[in-house]
Amino acid sequence: MATSELAGIDPVLGFALVGALGVGSQWLAWRMRMPAIVLMLLAGLIVGPVLGFLDPSRDFGDIMSPIIAIAVAIILFEGGLTLNFHSLSDASTGVRRLVVIGAPLGWLLSGLTLHYVAGLSWQTSAVFGGILIVTGPTVIAPLLRQARLRRRPAALLQWEAIVNDPVGALAAVLAFEVIMVLQTQAEAGAAVWEMIIGIVAASVMGVAAGYGVARAFRLAWVPEYMKVPVLFVVVLGVFAISDAVLHESGLLAVTLMGLWIANADLPSFTEIRRFKEHATVLLVSGVFILLAADMSRETLLAMNWRTLGFVVVLMLVARPVSVMASLAFSDVPWRERILVAFTGPRGVVLVAVAGLFGERLAAIGIEDGAQVSSLAFALVAASVVLHGFTLSPMARWLGLNAADRPGVLIVGGSRWSVALAKALQKMELPVIIADPNHSHLRSAREAGIETFFGDILSEVAEDRLDLVRYEQIVAATDNDAYNTLVATDLGPEYGRDNVYQLRRAKEQSTRHALPVTLGGRPFGPDDTYNKANARIIEGCEFRVTKLTEEFTLEKWRETHPDGTVLADLGTGNGALRFLGPKDEPRSGVGVRLLSITPARPERKDS
Numbered sequence: 001m002a003t004s005e006l007a008g009i010d011p012v013l014g015f016a017l018v019g020a021l022g023v024g025s026q027w028l029a030w031r032m033r034m035p036a037i038v039l040m041l042l043a044g045l046i047v048g049p050v051l052g053f054l055d056p057s058r059d060f061g062d063i064m065s066p067i068i069a070i071a072v073a074i075i076l077f078e079g080g081l082t083l084n085f086h087s088l089s090d091a092s093t094g095v096r097r098l099v100v101i102g103a104p105l106g107w108l109l110s111g112l113t114l115h116y117v118a119g120l121s122w123q124t125s126a127v128f129g130g131i132l133i134v135t136g137p138t139v140i141a142p143l144l145r146q147a148r149l150r151r152r153p154a155a156l157l158q159w160e161a162i163v164n165d166p167v168g169a170l171a172a173v174l175a176f177e178v179i180m181v182l183q184t185q186a187e188a189g190a191a192v193w194e195m196i197i198g199i200v201a202a203s204v205m206g207v208a209a210g211y212g213v214a215r216a217f218r219l220a221w222v223p224e225y226m227k228v229p230v231l232f233v234v235v236l237g238v239f240a241i242s243d244a245v246l247h248e249s250g251l252l253a254v255t256l257m258g259l260w261i262a263n264a265d266l267p268s269f270t271e272i273r274r275f276k277e278h279a280t281v282l283l284v285s286g287v288f289i290l291l292a293a294d295m296s297r298e299t300l301l302a303m304n305w306r307t308l309g310f311v312v313v314l315m316l317v318a319r320p321v322s323v324m325a326s327l328a329f330s331d332v333p334w335r336e337r338i339l340v341a342f343t344g345p346r347g348v349v350l351v352a353v354a355g356l357f358g359e360r361l362a363a364i365g366i367e368d369g370a371q372v373s374s375l376a377f378a379l380v381a382a383s384v385v386l387h388g389f390t391l392s393p394m395a396r397w398l399g400l401n402a403a404d405r406p407g408v409l410i411v412g413g414s415r416w417s418v419a420l421a422k423a424l425q426k427m428e429l430p431v432i433i434a435d436p437n438h439s440h441l442r443s444a445r446e447a448g449i450e451t452f453f454g455d456i457l458s459e460v461a462e463d464r465l466d467l468v469r470y471e472q473i474v475a476a477t478d479n480d481a482y483n484t485l486v487a488t489d490l491g492p493e494y495g496r497d498n499v500y501q502l503r504r505a506k507e508q509s510t511r512h513a514l515p516v517t518l519g520g521r522p523f524g525p526d527d528t529y530n531k532a533n534a535r536i537i538e539g540c541e542f543r544v545t546k547l548t549e550e551f552t553l554e555k556w557r558e559t560h561p562d563g564t565v566l567a568d569l570g571t572g573n574g575a576l577r578f579l580g581p582k583d584e585p586r587s588g589v590g591v592r593l594l595s596i597t598p599a600r601p602e603r604k605d606s
Helices: 003-007 012-034 036-050 056-081 087-118 123-131 137-147 151-184 189-220 224-245 249-262 269-293 299-300 305-326 334-341 348-363 367-398 415-426 438-446 459-464 479-493 529-538 553-557 601-605
Strands: 405-409 431-435 450-453 468-475 500-501 541-546 564-569 576-578 593-595
Touching: 003 468, 012 056, 012 269, 036 137, 036 269, 036 367, 056 151, 056 224, 056 249, 056 269, 056 348, 087 123, 087 151, 087 305, 087 334, 123 151, 123 348, 137 367, 137 553, 151 249, 151 348, 151 431, 189 224, 224 249, 224 269, 224 415, 224 468, 269 348, 269 367, 305 334, 305 367, 334 367, 348 367, 405 415, 415 431, 415 438, 415 529, 415 541, 431 438, 438 450, 450 468, 459 541, 468 479, 553 593
Parallel strands: 405 431, 405 468, 431 450, 468 500
Antiparallel strands: 541 593, 564 576, 564 593
C-alpha cells in the first residue's frame, strides 16, 4: 500500500471533521465577534497543508470535484432565492451598472493585471480575468451579517455578488472556447454555436424550472413535507443537465431558477428559504474548509512577489477603478461608491471555477494554467482577511452602517411603549415604534420617537425600514394574538432569544395555553398589556442608571428595593441584554441598567 494511502483518513471521518471545523469556526466567530470566513480559512489551512492531517484530494478522491460543484450550485441557488425585486428598490440603477458596465471593465482590468503583474500569458489572463468578475456570495453574506450595513449598499454588494457569479463563469467559458479554437484549430463557428446554445438552454431551463416549481407548489401538487426535497432534486437536475450542455452554464441556470422562485410570491417561500439558508451555512463552511485544506505546501511556498503584486493591484486598483467608472454619473452617493469599490471579497466559487479552468488550460498545452489555482487562493485568502476586518470600520467611517449599536423595535404604540422608547434613547440606542393603527403612534410622534405606520410583517416594512438596525423586538400591542404572530414569525430571523412579548391575558388558562414553539420570551416583570400600561398611569417609570465604583449594583438595590432591572448595557459597543426572571444583571463599572421603578414621591406630587 502506498505511503499516501497509509497517511489518509477514513472518508467518513474526514467529512465529520470538515463539518465540525466549519460549524465550530462559525460558532467561535460568533462568540468572539470575528469574521467567520477568516476562522474557517485558518482551520482549513491548519488541518491541511500545515499539519497534513486532512488532504481532501487524497482522502475523498474522485468525489471531491462533484461535491464542490454541487455545493456551489446549491449556494448560488440559495443566493438567487434572496434576490427579491422588492429588495432592489433604489439600488436598481447601481446594480445594473455594476453588471452591465462593471463586469466587462473588471474583466479587462483583471486580465491586464494578470498579464503585466502576475506574468501570465494572454490566454490564461483572458480566461482567469473572466473568472475574477466573481465577487463571492459565499463571503458577502457573512460579511454583511457582521457589518450591519444600511439597506442600499448592502443590496448593491449582495446583488452584484450573486448576479456576477454566473456572468464570470460564462465569461471564462467564452474566453476558453476562443482559446480552444486558436490552440486546436477547431472551427470557430461550431464553438460560437455551442456557446450560444449552452447559454440559451441554461436560461430556458432555469426559468422553466422556476416557473414549474412555483406553479406546482401554488396548486398544491406537492405536499408540504416534500417541498424541500423536491426543490433539491430539481436544482441538482437543472444544474447537471445544463452543465452537460455547456460547462459552467449550470451556475446561470440555478441562479435564474432561484430568482424566479424568489419573486413568485409563494405562501411557503419563507419556510423554504430558511431551510435553504441552514443548508447553505453548512455548505459554505464545508467547502471553505475543503478548499483551504486541499492547498499543498508546495503551492503555498510557490507564491512570490508577483503573487503579492497581483493581489494588491487587483484589490486596490483594478476593482476600485471598474466600480467607480461603472457608477460614475449615477444616483449612488459617493460614500456608497467608495464602500463598494473597496469591497470585493472572493470566495469558493472563484477557487472552484479557477481550479477547473486551470486544469483545462494546462491540458491543451498552456503551461501557466497550473498557476491559476494558487493565484485564486491567494486572492481569496487576502480579500477574506482584509474585508473581514475592514468592512465594519470602513462602513462606520463612511457613515453607512445601520447603527453603532443594534437597537430595539417595539411593535405597538402605547404609554408604556413610549416610556420604554424614551429610556432606550437615553441609552443612545436606535429605537422605533411600529403600529398599524395611526392614532396609537400620536404620543410617540409628539415625543420625537421614530415611528412606522403599518404592519411590521408586511413587504412595505421590509422595503422601507432598515431592519438590520434592530437586534431585539418587543411585541407590545393590545392584541395578544398579533403579538404572538409577530414573535413567532420574526423569531427565526432575529433569533428566538431576541424576541419578547408582553404576557397574554389568558395565558394561565389551560384552554388558551399555547405550545412553547409559539410566541416570544416574557418581557420584564411578565406583565400583560393592561397591567404594563397601568403601571405607567400609576406613576412607575423606566430609569437608566450607570454603575460606578461608588454606586454599585448592591447600592442600586438598596436605593430601589421595589425596582426591577429589565436590561443591562455593557461598556464599548456591546448590545443591550434584556434579562429573564433568573438572569442577574452585570455589575461592572460603566454598565448601564434599565429598570422600572415606582416614581419618586416628589414626582408624584408634582
